[in-house]
Amino acid sequence: MIKRSMKKLTPLFNPQSIAVIGASRTEGKVGNTVLQNIIKSGFKGDIYPVNPSGSRILGLRCFKSILDTPKEVDLGIITIPARTAVKAAEECGKAGVKSLIVITAGFREIGKDGLALEKELVGICRDYNMQMLGPNCLGLMDTTTPLNATFASKFPKKGNIAFISQSGAICTSILDWSLKKGIGFSKFISLGNKADLNEADFIRQASDDPVTKVVLCYLEGVEDGRRFVNIARKASRKKPVVIYKSGATQAGAKAASSHTGALVGSDISYETAFRQSGILRARTMMELFDLGMAFSTQPVPHGNRVAVVTNAGGPAIIATDFIESSGLTMARFQKGTIDALRENLPEEANIYNPVDIIGDAKEDRYTFALNAVLKDPGVDSSIVILSPQAMTEPVRTARSILELKKQFPEKPLVTIFMGGESVEDAVNLLERHGTPNYPFPIGGVSSISGLYRYSKLQDSIPEKEEPDFERDRNRVKEIFKKAREDRRHVLFGSETTQIADAYGIPVPPARLATSPDEAVRFAEEMGYPVALKIASPKILHKTDLGGVILGLESPEKVMRGYTKIMENVYRIMPHAGIYGVDVQKMMPKGRELIVGVTKDVQFGHILMFGLGGIYVDMLKDVAFRLVDYLPESEIEKMIQETKAYYLLKGLRGEKPADIPSVVDIISRTAALVRDFPRISELDINPVFGYEKGALAVDIKITISR
């Protein structure tokens, strides 16, 4: 898998020769449409129609079998029904075909039989070392090659946006829409069932493609979460990767899995993984393409300071609102800029940002004001708003904007020409020459915001963490081994205490006592007060069964407490299989935090941090991270995202808590889980943060077989 995936996808996107298996003379059949599309797209290599009954199709010599073609074939496109498609794939393998697009449906998406067939197909691809796109896809297009290897009726305008879609219908809709809007693409890929090649392969390929400037994806799920993250992190360092991921809600996820049969993880895991991969997540399809247009045409800004030039107050106020609420800020002009604006604009104009050049502004006033703010070093990007009024000159203004843009190539500039017919020609002019126009303020602002977010994201993709602290792996291994022998999944408190100890995670003293006397002895050794907790593999909710007693301050109370717990538990769960009672020293209360780890089916272990105690469930004030990419700097960011951070910094004159000690506990916990991936759940609740130090008070660990 890994070996294969390192290969370039050249035979798919830029083949020397293509065979269409199932090529047909009948207009309207997929095998006919695909062949026509390849020819019409201007593909320059050899094209071999393959059909057992054929002689010539669409003017090309037809071959009875793939084995008959005169030269080696780089790309085989299979359009025949599923069962025969598998056989055809095998023949392709024998004929030395390098890659396949299987357009045919009727595989995993139709159920068990289809899945079996799909597995067979993948096996063949592996055996013959063929890369495969599909099955159950529309195919792919490349405007550079050029090649239209799909059965879609249209071919995109040439451009620098790569679009990768898990839905074929979204491909056709977007293609149709893009032609009307004049948006160009470098590649257009319909992923289908992703049986072999998946989003990760195509994201990597697009990120290495010199023509592509931005990668847009529509996804319903990812195929192999950890590989995806690994690849996406590298890709997003090279160029922006923007993803719209559907199936975020439960009902949406149901619809998504009935659609493609994909195993869809929870939305939090996607959010976390995308973030740690430097991926920009679009919240709507519109935003996906707004961002696409922006990245396709604009540079990444050096900062978040935006200037607005407008001939109308209302839309400027709206834009200002969005600027302030989307991580951007209104630029403050230098004195020179303000003076120049004051001298040259009418008295009623607003010379501060937003620069309101008033309703009767013609092209010259726009040019002057825009030039002045673009020259200002305090401006990182700019937005020009135009509302069609009596004196307005939309087309002349557009031309002038395009000229100015050439002089300031390092500053993003987008326009918001609002209206219909009155601005239509100007908008067309702007968009044809690489200035995206948005009909309402929100689109323009969210594009600039996306450009800026990307500039920050790139710096902040966390590195893989390899901690250098010492830890006693063998001790942990021993404990796991013993639990496995006992067929226990939940570790005892005394065991988790030892594990924490082996990894340098500070914990209160705790030991497993098997008699009241032993409990008293342990309590005397560690000092009062102590807590007693039942130790039994069957009992998860100890408190509910009366299995926990807190705050015992004398030998007598410990003695009585032990007996009481045993009575409680025997009464309710006589066959629980009790190992004894954990004696734990009670520590002074600190600021209550929680650290937890769960294992996500897609992305592996995810660590959670947040406010602890009784507020956990109520407030859900938590942040998440993949454990694989968790250097201390990232842990600090994670803490800062939560409201618990305010608690740690000290509320109302309290002294701050020892945040580095909390970071250390999280870092060591992450290392533990990385070292022992069999840990399926881990909960430290609470972690106490003190003015000096921090303590993992109660640790629960569950392991899988």
Next chain:
Amino acid sequence: MIKRSMKKLTPLFNPQSIAVIGASRTEGKVGNTVLQNIIKSGFKGDIYPVNPSGSRILGLRCFKSILDTPKEVDLGIITIPARTAVKAAEECGKAGVKSLIVITAGFREIGKDGLALEKELVGICRDYNMQMLGPNCLGLMDTTTPLNATFASKFPKKGNIAFISQSGAICTSILDWSLKKGIGFSKFISLGNKADLNEADFIRQASDDPVTKVVLCYLEGVEDGRRFVNIARKASRKKPVVIYKSGATQAGAKAASSHTGALVGSDISYETAFRQSGILRARTMMELFDLGMAFSTQPVPHGNRVAVVTNAGGPAIIATDFIESSGLTMARFQKGTIDALRENLPEEANIYNPVDIIGDAKEDRYTFALNAVLKDPGVDSSIVILSPQAMTEPVRTARSILELKKQFPEKPLVTIFMGGESVEDAVNLLERHGTPNYPFPIGGVSSISGLYRYSKLQDSIPEKEEPDFERDRNRVKEIFKKAREDRRHVLFGSETTQIADAYGIPVPPARLATSPDEAVRFAEEMGYPVALKIASPKILHKTDLGGVILGLESPEKVMRGYTKIMENVYRIMPHAGIYGVDVQKMMPKGRELIVGVTKDVQFGHILMFGLGGIYVDMLKDVAFRLVDYLPESEIEKMIQETKAYYLLKGLRGEKPADIPSVVDIISRTAALVRDFPRISELDINPVFGYEKGALAVDIKITISR
């Protein structure tokens, strides 16, 4: 003001006769454009150009003065410069003109001189009992009359949407855009400076207008918050009022006030006021018009259950996501519906919701599936998604949808035909016949969601609250009088305790002691432990100065505490003017809540409820309401909106707190503030909620002069 505002605005929207003061022969001048527009719009009444130098303008007889017109004038439109405009208004008054549109700029928006001129103008309108729109506006349009009394170059398509805008530029942009999109309007109003008539007057008028089905507003602020709420509550019971309010962020608000000089309240107060008025708030201009189109053409649904029929999986997943996250739910079909779908759709189709009729669906399959789900009583509204694929029949499908719509007039139906050229004709057909189409799923879903939200809002507009509990107003009056005599704004703890008592708000015992002995006597009377708090009008942050000591449990400690506090305070603020020390009985800790009231410049008193204690600032878990409309049912809703509600219901097996007692404290606090509007701030922090009862532990009241 009130008397005037009760009048109909007939002379403005449907005048018998219009005079244009400043009518001009010169093409391009406002006085010429307005006259032309009136004529071109097909206005049927008399039109009198007024110009001292004129004889005939645009074929109409011109008058030297408004006093010369042959008949009474209903509407005078003033287009001449500000200074002369005021004189013209006076002449209009003398001539018995009933209403004015002052298009002229140069009033409040240019500063002090302009404001003076504007006040003069308003005075004249009041003296002569004329209604005035403007100044500094575009004018208004009415497609029913018909009348274009603006200087905008275009006239909208006839329709049932009233659009009221505080920005003239947004009027022209939207007008231009609407003509391209084919959206029709009943009225189009540019508010300008709102010196006389404002948004409230026009919302009321539109809500009474039989042609108008939905009222859309773009606002930067409201003129008179309490009157606005009063009118909007009535209007939104009659028909949907959707508002896009800009100036939400600080920077936006700055831009807004520099634009119109409007006094803009904070966004929370607008959010609260809109909500209690039954207004739908749009989050973007796009959403404003998406909702406008939906209300303009669709009925209000009976519930939130949505059916989706689609020929493509991807967009259906996206739609499902948005449905679940916007207060709607995916309809579950009855058995009969499912059976019918199973029998008649291809095997690969998804017969549950979303109904996926597969990529090769033609018109007949759409018709069958849509008919089946519309017939289902478990479906309240439906969305049809179409992605252009090889077999798709967009236009035929559109026709069929329009037919089906007639058969199910009570169920909202919107379409999402995605794409460009391939669906263009179909989309035009749908929109021409009253089915709004959205290019992406989010627009369609948010429209249905808006329709549904309106159906719920209407029932939930709270009534004005007139509580029936007894209260001792005179006792409160006395305390206020004394504070006023002392020139104190902040009341003492002992005073707030008495006020609470007078209004039946339960508080711990507290008395003002002026000597250590007296403090001990009070403590003995109320029982230990007690808290001591310095009582001084100058000291706001008592704790910081060592002016508070808690948990005193004996006479000695109270004695020493009193002395200690005095020492602390004298050392730091020797001239503070100390009245003594409040002795307060300390109560057992309950669940910590906060109740507060602030006075908003726009909307009056706003009450806040939320989680109390040290978490207030950190979590900002609070809900807001206008105190005027706060029956107990609304207070309950308010509590349920906060996370404090979970705390009150009982976390982790805790018993629930006495929520009715908390509601009672809020209700009585609101009554207190309504009775004494001079209270400018009130804070009860904490309120303790117990299993039985609740207690206002610490009350702070600030009064204005």
